[in-house]
Amino acid sequence: MIRRSSTTNLRRKLLVAAASVACMLAAPANAQSSDYPKQPIKIIVGYPPGGSGDITGRIVADMLSKQLNTAVVVENVGGAGGSIGAQRVVSAQPDGYTLLVGANNEIAINTLTNPSLKYDGINDLTHIGLINSQPLVLVANPKSNIKTIDDFVRKAKESPESLAYGTSGIGTSFHLVGELINHSADIAMLHVPYRGAAPLTTDLLGGQIELGIVVLSSALPHIKDGRLIAVGTTELERSASTPDIPALAEHDSLKGFNMGNWYTFAAPKGTPDDVIAKLQAALRAGLSDPEVRKRLEDAGSRPFNGTEDVNDFLAKESAKFKEIVSFADLKK
Structure with a gap:
């Protein structure tokens, strides 16, 4: 009887200790996301400086910096039709500090035309919202x-x-x-x-x-x-x-012809939900700012509102691109 009681007590102590350790390990992660952002944010643009993607990225960086009261920098990672930059974000730590301003090429087209691409631009990223269409x-x-x-x-x-x-x-x-x-x-x-x-x-x-x-x-x-x-x-x-x-x-x-270049704001898959929510709120607030909208319009684009269903939009665009790639036989 004594041995059984001792064994039971020991098991209880071990369970309590394990639960305490789990809470301690979880606490920093929760704290890290709840006080986001606490360091500069990097936005990756998959094209060289000066182009429409770069201009969009820098407008988003300024907008995000104002909304989140933190430094936001743009890093141009050109090559492979935007895919190198997108891959950098797909592989980044999902903590909200490495984000992507991505165009339709690297998000939805390249994966259809290049089977050797190592990521899926729609499913391997968390899409925060639509920015603009040009x-x-x-x-x-x-x-x-x-x-x-x-x-x-x-x-x-x-x-x-x-x-x-x-x-x-x-x-x-x-x-x-x-x-x-x-x-x-x-x-x-x-x-x-x-x-x-x-x-x-x-x-x-x-x-x-x-x-x-x-x-x-x-x-x-x-x-x-x-x-x-x-x-x-x-x-x-x-x-x-x-x-x-x-x-x-x-x-x-x-009749009905409709195809432009659009840009989406995205984060690595697995980024905490509350961080995504903060970024979505910042995007929506920024895109409602008349000054931001004028900058995007002056650059020749049509701003979205940030409230659109981005996943539904991407699914429809991907289906359209897939049809074009099929009838034009563009798959490598």
Whole structure:
């Protein structure tokens, strides 16, 4: 009897001790997330400085710094269509101090076109909210005699496979837009991939290629000085910053056409729920600030509200991209 009682008491003491240790171990983690942030935050952008992704990232950094009263820095980790930067965040400690401003390429497209990619941009990240969407634009060199969407469709149908368009690379959102135009208008433009937007722009301005698909904000200076013709923008409605440029969707053969470059704000999977909640609140508050919205609009984009169902949006966009990749046979 004595031995049994002693054994029982010992077991109880061990259980109490184990519970105490578990509480002690859990306490720092809870404290760490509840007083977040207590150190600078890093935002990864998967593109070089100066582009639309970098501009969006820096606007978000300023917004977050103001809302959370902490330092926020942007680190540009370019390469592989944004995938290197995204992979950095996927692999980061899920503590809320390494975040991603990611575009549709590295979030939803690259995983469809590159089976060797080691992450899933939708499922391997926690998406905090949508930031903005930026239209692309189909532009033409003036020597092409393409001035309107009608001109473009007519020439493409009259000369099948002789009309070429350039983009900044195979499998990019720009390439997918071109293939969606082909599919929707029942035409067959040839795709000419370039190593980035700079050499494409040089050839467009020089007349070495007739058409190109580029970011609207980047093309605007050349459109305004008459060196490029804006045929049509790629989102459903005209851009607020360029109401005189028609949307491709206004043409009968391209009705419903809608595809731009969007950016989402994301954290490593496993980031504590209360940290995600703080970041969501900061994003929503920031995107409701008229000054922030004006900065995004001045950069040629359409701000989201931060209240949209980001996961539903990503699922629908991914399905659209998957369909384009399939009918254009873009999978490597």
